[in-house]
Amino acid sequence: MRRTATALLLLGVSLSSHAFDFVSVAEPAILYDANSLKAKKLFVATRFLPLEQVVELANWVKVRDNSGKLFWIEKRQLSSKRYVMVTVPLTIVRSSPDEGGEVVFKAAQQLGLEWLGNTGTGWVKVRHEDGSTGYLKSGDVWGD
Known part of the structure; x- marks a missing residue:
């Protein structure tokens, strides 16, 4: 029991100390509900919109906006300029x-x-x- 509690505590510390990277939209871009051009288009993000990078794949990035909602965006439409x-x-x-x-x-x-x-x-x-x-x-x- 003690070993499990210690492991959970360490996991919680490592997760809470992980900082997500922020990126921004380089040009107006479509945000999707999945990582595919065939996925549902949710809305168009404006240039300079800051997004929190959650998951990065080869051509797609899962991002979070200031409301906490998650979206997918093509990696090529993002800038590392914050x-x-x-x-x-x-x-x-x-x-x-x-x-x-x-x-x-x-x-x-x-x-x-x-x-x-x-x-x-x-x-x-x-x-x-x-x-x-x-x-x-x-x-x-x-x-x-």
Whole structure:
């Protein structure tokens, strides 16, 4: 009994410590319910949409979106360049990773921003498509 409990505990630790990789949609792409072009087409994902990579096959990747739903997408339509998606109605991007930082720009919900890194202090460094860079609260985005 003790050996089984230890094995389950170790398995739980290894599973919880496994971080999935994030990828983004390189161009508008169809998301499917299975890994085949003949599978049911569910919807079209927009460019820069961040997705959590769950399973990778030769030509297909099983991904999770910010709602937790799972889909399949052709691997060729993904980019390793990371993006985050704003999940709150409006967030402020600041010049430094703190509330006192100057406002660089405001970002609306569902906007895709290039992920430049996580500060480890609750802030994420991002770049807007126009080249503006700054920091926003990590709780305001998904894909970090």
